[in-house]
Amino acid sequence: MAGTDYIHLEQIADLEEFDLLASQEQTRADKARSVFGVDGAGVSVAVIDTGCAPKNPGLRAAQFGKWRVAHGRDFTGLHKSGVGSEGAADDIDGHGTAVAGIIASRLQNLPGVAPKATIVPLKVTNDRQSFEFEALANALEWLVGNAKNKGISIVNVSLGDTISHRTSADAVAVDAGVRQRIADSLASLRNADIPVVAASGNAYKANDSSQGLSFPSIVPETISVGAVFTKDAEFSDACPSVAGAFSNTPVRDAIAPFTQRLARQGGQEHFLDMVAPGAPMKSLSHMPSVGFARACGTSLAAPVAAGVIALLQHKFQKIKGAGELPTCTQVEKWLESGAKDIEDKDLGHDNVQHTGKTFRRIDAFGALQALVANPN
Numbered sequence: 001m002a003g004t005d006y007i008h009l010e011q012i013a014d015l016e017e018f019d020l021l022a023s024q025e026q027t028r029a030d031k032a033r034s035v036f037g038v039d040g041a042g043v044s045v046a047v048i049d050t051g052c053a054p055k056n057p058g059l060r061a062a063q064f065g066k067w068r069v070a071h072g073r074d075f076t077g078l079h080k081s082g083v084g085s086e087g088a089a090d091d092i093d094g095h096g097t098a099v100a101g102i103i104a105s106r107l108q109n110l111p112g113v114a115p116k117a118t119i120v121p122l123k124v125t126n127d128r129q130s131f132e133f134e135a136l137a138n139a140l141e142w143l144v145g146n147a148k149n150k151g152i153s154i155v156n157v158s159l160g161d162t163i164s165h166r167t168s169a170d171a172v173a174v175d176a177g178v179r180q181r182i183a184d185s186l187a188s189l190r191n192a193d194i195p196v197v198a199a200s201g202n203a204y205k206a207n208d209s210s211q212g213l214s215f216p217s218i219v220p221e222t223i224s225v226g227a228v229f230t231k232d233a234e235f236s237d238a239c240p241s242v243a244g245a246f247s248n249t250p251v252r253d254a255i256a257p258f259t260q261r262l263a264r265q266g267g268q269e270h271f272l273d274m275v276a277p278g279a280p281m282k283s284l285s286h287m288p289s290v291g292f293a294r295a296c297g298t299s300l301a302a303p304v305a306a307g308v309i310a311l312l313q314h315k316f317q318k319i320k321g322a323g324e325l326p327t328c329t330q331v332e333k334w335l336e337s338g339a340k341d342i343e344d345k346d347l348g349h350d351n352v353q354h355t356g357k358t359f360r361r362i363d364a365f366g367a368l369q370a371l372v373a374n375p376n
Contacts, residue, residue, distance in 0.1 A: 023230045023277035026252070027304060028365035029113045032311055036368045040114025040310040042317060045103055045154040046147070047303075048139050049096030051089040052121035053286035056097060058105035058112075059119065073142065074123045075135045089123040094286040096121055098293045099158050101284030102303040103310065110282060110292060113307025113364065114314070120152055124159070131159055133178045136216070140185035147194055153313055153325055155189060155196040156306040157216060158299035162203040162243070164212025164260055167269055171215035183219050190221040193325040197306045198222040199298040200272055201260035205245035209353035211262045213272060218262075220270040223309075223332065226259035227278025227301035228252075228342060228361055242279075242296055247350040250279070253342055253361060257350040259298055263357035274335060275342060276304040276362045308335070308364045312371055319375050326375075338366025 024030045033039055052059065052072065072089030091097045100119045105112040122139040125131035136159070143155060165171035172179040189196050201214025217224040229250040245257035255261065256279040264271040278301030285293045309331055316326045326334075339360035346354045 023281060023304065024111070024113065026230060026277050027113075027308065027363055029308065029311070032364040032368045035365070036311070036315055036372070038114075038311045038314040038318070038368070040104065040117030040307070040314050042322065043114065043154065043310040043313045044118040044120050044150065044152045045114075045156060045306055045310060046120045046122055046143060046152045047096055047100050047103070048122045048124055048136065048155065048157050049099050049159065050093040050125055051091035051096045051123035052100045052119060053091045053097045053284070056101070056284045056286070058101055058107040058110060058284045059097070072121045072123070073139075075139045075142070076123055076125060077135070089121040091121070091123075091286040092126055094293055095158070095299065096123070097286040098281075098283040098295050099156060099299060099303045101292075102281060102300060103156065103307045105284055107284075110284070113304055114310035117307070117310040118151075120150065133175065133182065137178050137181040137185070140182055140189070143194070144185050144188045144192075147189070148192065153194055154306050154309050155194060156303050157196060157198045157222070158302045160199060160201050160214035160217055162201065162206060163214065164201070164203065164207040164210050165215055165218040166212050166262070168219045171218045174215070179215065182216055183221075186216060186219050186221040190328045193327050195309055195328050195331050196222045197302050197309065198224055199302040200224045200226040202243045202245075202258040202297050204243075204258055204260045205352050206243050207260070211355060213260050213262050213270070218270055223305060223335075224270070224273045225298065225302040225305045225362075226261055226272050226275040226359070227256040227296075227298045228275045229254050229256055229279050230277040230281065245350065245352055249349040251347055251349070253340075254347060255342060255344050255359065256296070257352045261344065261355065261359065263344075263355050263359070272359055273332070274305055274339065274362045275359050276301040278304070305335075305362055308362055308367055311364060312367060315368060315371055316375060334367045334370040335362060336360060337370035338363045338368070340366070
């Protein structure tokens with residue numbers, strides 16, 4: 001949604017035609033779950049998006065009850081029961097369901113990164129093409145007041161504007177009232193040890209390859225996430241042009257051309273924290289007659305990071321005790337320590353300019369190793 005993502009729905013019969021576990025092998029999430037005995041159990045992730053489809057078989061496990069998404073709420077203002085209505089977060093677009101599936105699908109042949117985590121959908125729009133920042137502000141303020149008593153310990157925000165911001169102050173100044181509320185809530189959640197993962201945006205080409213991040217991912221209290229390719233393939237086979245950016249010959253682990261990015265440099269307020277698989281991704285569909293969605297975008301990379309954080313929190317609780325949470329600084333340290341260097345170089349296969357800088361690609365196994373080596 002941060003730019004706008006491409007999503008194509010595929011029939012159930014087509015499921016076996018794709019390497020559905022490519023992104024998990026890439027980040028070693030499958031190995032992390034096996035070796036460290038973690039699956040996200042006891043961890044709840046708020047997904048601020050288009051809602052979620054509880055009737056998808058991959059999201060009908062114990063955490064949802066029967067046909068109902070736990071603690072789901074609607075902040076669009078369109079529901080008859082008003083803003084923040086509980087149990088009113090059905091997805092009619094598909095974006096939110098795809099994001100939720102990447103985090104916590106329980107399908108054996110399409111597992112999420114943290115398949116036993118709980119998804120808490122907070123609906124802020126019916127349409128991935130547009131949303132109101134007022135709805136995002138309301139959802140985040142609800143989390144500030146309710147996340148702890150609802151057991152929510154991670155937030156995923158796969159939406160944003162299409163501007164490449166260099167600083168949070170510049171981004172907030174676009175609409176100081178509502179955007180300041182968002183920035184304040186992000187700071188409050190971080191202080192409460194609740195990481196907020198935010199998609200970096202898909203408008204790199206649309207911004208003439210200028211460095212910067214979308215809002216709210218530019219806010220330093222977020223963990224900003226961009227996308228890399230999951231496999232070598234024809235881009236047309238994986239994704240069409242995303243916000244004007246395309247690649248003729250994608251290379252696995254190369255930064256996807258649409259990814260908004262901001263390289264690290266001394267004294268900088270914020271930068272692109274991580275990149276993760278996001279082009280293409282396979283996930284769940286919101287339509288009962290359709291098996292899954294094939295999607296591209298930083299929106300699909302962010303939930304990979306959220307799922308890895310769920311595994312980290314699960315392991316931390318195994319070490320420190322149920323209900324204990326690491327600080328956001330600790331989480332970032334483990335992610336950073338376990339990550340892989342990715343150079344943003346021109347491979348001659350896309351239509352954007354490259355920074356020549358090094359970014360960090362998330363690695364679940366490496367992050368868990370870092371936690372176990374230093375859980376304090």
